[in-house]
Amino acid sequence: MLLDPGTKPAVSQATETTGFAFNWAAPEHALPLVLTAVAFLVWLVAFKFRKVWAALFGINAAIVAAYTTWSARNNYWMPEIASELAAEVDSLFNLVLFLVTIFFVATQAVLVYTMVQKAPEGGRAKSVHGHHILELVWTVIPGALLVYVALAQLPTWAKMKGQTAGTLVPVGYDAATDAADLLVTVTGKQWEWRMRYADPSGSKPANPLLWASTPAATDVHMVNELHAWQGAKVRMMLRTTDVIHSFFLPHFRFKQDMLPGKTIPALLYTDKSNINADGTERLWEIACAELCGGNHYRMRGKVVIHPDRASFNQWLNDQKSRQSARKESLAAANNTPAIPAGNEE
C-alpha cells in the first residue's frame, strides 16, 4: 500500500542524461532576452531623453501587476480548497492582497510621476522640510488599517491552532476535553511519514497525548498516506524521531512543524472529499516544508478524504486485516510468535 513514487523516478545512477537540452524558442527562455532588450533600449534612449527612465519603472510595475492578475485568473495560484478553514485563510490573503495593491499602485504611480514632473522654476525646488499634518495622515491611516488586519485574523488563527470555540486567543491543548472525531499519530522520519490509527474495534484512547508516545500493539499503521472522512475533525498528534520536519498539506493550508522530543496536537478540518463521484481520486499531496536532509524533497505523501464515515471505516478495517495477515505470515515464516501472547488481538 505504499504510495506510488510519482510520475518520475528518483535521481538514480541508472538514468543518464547526456547533455543540456535547451530550447531558445520556448517562451520562458525567450522572454528574459526580450526584457533585457527592453532595458537596453531604455538605457540607449535615456541618453537623449532622460525622463525615459520613468518608463523603466512604469513598465516594471505594470508587468508586476498584470502578471499577478494573469496568474490568479489562470489558476497559477493557490491549490484547490479542501476545508472551510482553508477558505478563511485565502480570504485573509485576499484581504491583504487588496490592501497592498492599493498601496503598491499609489506609491509606484507617485514615484513614476516624480520622474516626469515639470522641473521647478529656475531649477530650484522649494525648501520644504516637512509637513506635520501630512505626517499625521500617513501614519494614522495605515496604522488603523494595520490594526484592523491584526485583529481580523485572530479568530482564524485560534481556529487554525485547534480552538473550536469562538475566542480570539487560542487556549492550550487539553487531552481530557478533546472532542475530535478521529485520532491519528503522524511521525516524521528521514524521509517518510508514518501514520498510526487506534484499533477501530477498540475504544478510543483515553489520553490521546499518552497514546501518541506509547503505541498499542493493535494500532493500524500506514506510510505516507493520511486518511479521514469528509466532515471529520481530525486530531493529529505530530511527532518526529530524528530531525525537524514540517507536515505540509497545501490543499488544507495546513502546516505544522514536528519537533524532536515533543508531541504537537494539531487539528485538521476536512470539509471536502477528494474522491470524485466516479470513484477516481484527485491527488492531494503531502510535502515536507522544513529542510530535513538531502532527500527533504522526497517526503511525498497524499491525503485521502473519504466521502463518508462508513467508507473510511471500511478502509481502516481493510488495513487492519491486511496488517494482521502480514503479521501472521511473518510469524509463520519465523515459526515464532511475532507478538507476545496476551497482546494479541
Added chain:
Amino acid sequence: MSQTRPIPHDVTAHVAGHQQPGFIGRYIFSTDHKVIGIQYLFSAVLFLLVGGGLALLVRLQVGYPDESIGILTRLIPGLARHIPPEWGGRMSPEFYTMLFTMHATVMIFLVIIPWLTGAFGNFLIPLMIGAKDMAFPILNMLSYWFMWPAFGLLMASFFVDGGASGVGWTAYPTLSSADLADGSFASPAARHAGLGQTLWLLAVFFSGVSSMMGSVNYITTVLHLRAPGMTLLRMPLTVWSLFITAILQAVALPSLTVAAIMQLTDKVFGTVFFLPPGGAQFGAWSTGAGGGQPLLWQHLFWFYSHPAVYIMLLPAMGMVSDILAVFSRKPLFGYRPMVYSMSAIGGLGFIVWGHHMFQSGMDPRIGAGFIIATILIALPSAVKTFNWLATLWGANIQFTTPMLNAMGFISMFVIGGLSGIFMAVAPVDVNVHDTYFIVAHIHYVLFLSTLFGLFAATQFWFPKMFGRCMSEPLGKLHFALTFILANCTFYPMHILGIGGHPRRYFDPTLYEFLQPFQPLNRFMTVSAILLGLAQLIFLANFFFSLFFGKKASANPWDSNTLEWQAPSPPPHGNFETTPVVVRGPYEYGGEGATDHLPQTATA
C-alpha cells in the same frame, strides 16, 4: 544628549598624521578607518562573486533537474566529486543543500553586513560627523581581521570531508547537531552536517565577534567624537541608520554568538543543549538521551536573525535618504519622522522574531502577541516610504546612477515591504512559510532593496574613497539590466509560493501540484543567469574606474555633508581643520545664492 562635544585630541592624536606608517601599516594592518572601510569593500565585492555563483548553481538545479550539468566539472575541477558522471551529470541532493546553505551564509555574513556596516560604516561615520578617526582604531583593525578566519573557515569547509554545511543557514538542530555523539564526523545522522557544520559555527562565531567590535566602535564614535555643532539631530540619516544598526547588533548579536557556541559544544563535546530528552534516532543509530530542545535554538537564532534583517536594511535606508536629497536638490522630507521611524524599527525589531515560528511548536497564545508586534513594524517602514516620495515631489531630479539605484531601492522596497504584511497575518504566514513566497520576500528586501542601496552608495561615495568617479553610462546600463532582470528572477517566486512550492527542493517536478510551475522555474533560472552576467558590468566599472576613472573634485555632487568638505580622497586624519557645524545636512534648493548650503557654511 544633543550638546556639542569637542574632539578629544588625545584619543585620535596618533592617527593625525604625526607618524608615517610603512606599507604594511598603511594598507594591510591599517588603523585608518578609511583603509579599513575600503578593505571591507573589496572583501565584500569579492564574496559577492562567490555567493552569486552558488546561487546560479541552485537555480540551475531547480530549473533543470533532469538535465546534465556535467560540462561544469570541466570548467570548475573541484565540482567533479559533487557532479559525478555516474549520476548522469547531475549534482547530488546533498551538494544542492550545501549550495543554498552557503549562498545564504556568504551573502549575509560576508557580503551584505560587511559591505553595509563594515565598508560604509567605517568609511562614512568619522567623515560624516567630522571626526579624525574611530574612537578605537586598533579595535577597528581587529574587527576587520577577525573577518578573515570567518572567510577562510567557510571557504575551507567546501573541501573538508563531507563538504560544506548543508543544513540551511538557520542551522536547526537536530539536523545540524546530532552527529557527534559517537565521536566521529561520519555518523549516519546527518551526512552533510559534520566537520563542515562545525567550521560553519566557528565562522559565525568569528563574524559575530568582528561585528561586535565594530558596533562598540560605531556607538562610541557617534556619541563622543562628533565635531563641534554636530548635534544628534544634525547628523545625516546615514549616520543615524548606522548608529541604530550598531545598537541593534550590540544587543542582538550575543544571542547568536552564544547559540553558536552551544551548538558547537553539542557537536564537539557532546553537550545536549538542543537535544531532546528522548534523543534522536536515525535508523539503527541513536544519539542517546539529551536534556534540551531544538525550539531553544530557534528562539536564540531568531532573536538575532530577525533584527539582522533590519541590520541588513537600515543602513541602506539611511544612505538612500541622503542620496535622494542630494539628487532631488531638495531637503529631505520629514527628517525627524525619519529618525523616529528608524528608531521604532530598531525597537520593534526585537519583539517580532516569533513570526518565524508561527508553524513551529511554539505556544499559539504567544503567537497572538507576535502577530500584533509584527503588524506594527510595517508602520514605520510605510512612513519612511511616504517621506521619500514627498522628498521627490516637486524636486529637480538629476538622473545620475546613484539616484536611479536609490529610486530602484524605493520601488523595490515597496514590494518587499508589502509582501512582508502577508507574513504578519499568521494564518497566511503558516501557509506561505518555507515556500518560495518567503524566498521572494527576503530577496526583495536583501537583493532588490539593500543591494540597490549598496550600488547607489558605492557609486555615490566612490569619488571620495578613491578620488576618481565611476563611469555613468556603464553604471546606468548596469542599473537598467539589474532592475529588470532582478524582477524577472524574483517576482515569479511570489506566485510559486502562493501555489505552495516549498523552498529548498532539489527536484520539485516530483510533485503533481508543482509541475505546472516548472516553466516558471526555468524562466527564473534564465533570468538569474542574465542577472549574474549583468553584475560583471558593475565589477568592470568598479575596477576600471579605480585606475582610469575621471578625476573627482572634493565635492563632485554639490553635497552638504561633512565628508565632501575633505579632499578626495581624504588624507590621514581626514580634515585639515576640525569642521564646525552650523546647520542640518539637507539644505538644498530654496532662494539663496547657491542651491546648497554645506553643514559648515556660515552664510
